[in-house]
Amino acid sequence: KKDMDISGIIGITIPEGVNLVAPGNQLTIPVQSQRKVLLEEYAFDVQEEQSLKSFGEWLSENIFCNADQFWKEKIKTDIVVLANDEFKDFVNLSTEVITRTKIDNDTGTVANGQLFTEEYLPAESVLYSLVLAAPEFTSNKDRIDENEVISFVQGQLPEIIQAGANATLGKGLLKTKLITNQKA
Structure with a gap:
């Protein structure tokens, strides 16, 4: 959430310890008076959060290419945000x-x-990192501004990179995308 605030993506309301889904999702099932979502073999109590719909739309536009039309549409509504403790357990076990x-x-x-x-x-994991830029720190009047710094980084970033071990097994292949100018 803090990274999204820094980058100016969108304002998402994420209460502590609550699992969230976007309104209009096709993931939840009614169990007595509560809505639940099934991930692997685990059932999680969830609440709808309107701001997740905007986040799903942002992901659709910025993460998936046009060839992934099914996922571009699905992520708009079928997104789940798990509370930290439940996410940690889910990741450790999955x-x-x-x-x-x-x-x-x-x-x-x-x-x-x-x-x-x-x-x-x-294989379907989406990883992210922030790239923050500022003008070059120098008294030189020809200093490089933050847009030139970002352009330089973008020019050096290949579309596909391999991170970690086992390149010969096809592991660690990552598609990169630099999303710029989210916040002035």
Whole structure:
């Protein structure tokens, strides 16, 4: 929420400890007098929050390309924001964990003591980071302004990057997109 406020995306109301869904979503089911959403095998109590509809529309316009028309439409209403504690548990229990062994190239058998574990984010994960820019800090009158700094960063950022290990397995491939000038 603080990052969104800094970047000027939109104002989202997120009460502490409450799970939220956008109005008009197709995710909730009625259970007695409460609305619930099922994620994996877990049922979460949820409340509708109007500002999530605006957030879903923002995500639709800024995250998905036109080739992903199904997801562009779905995210507009079918978005869930989990409270921190429930999100933490959900991630800890839903992250892909693979135990592997390192093979000794000479013997073709497991290298001594080389059992290791890897964790992967779901392939559909959306990651973000803020890139903040300010004018170059110099007394030189030809200093570079913040727009030129952002243009430089954008020019250096490839469309696809690989982060982490296992590039040969196709892991860690990320599509990048720099969304600029959200807040003046």
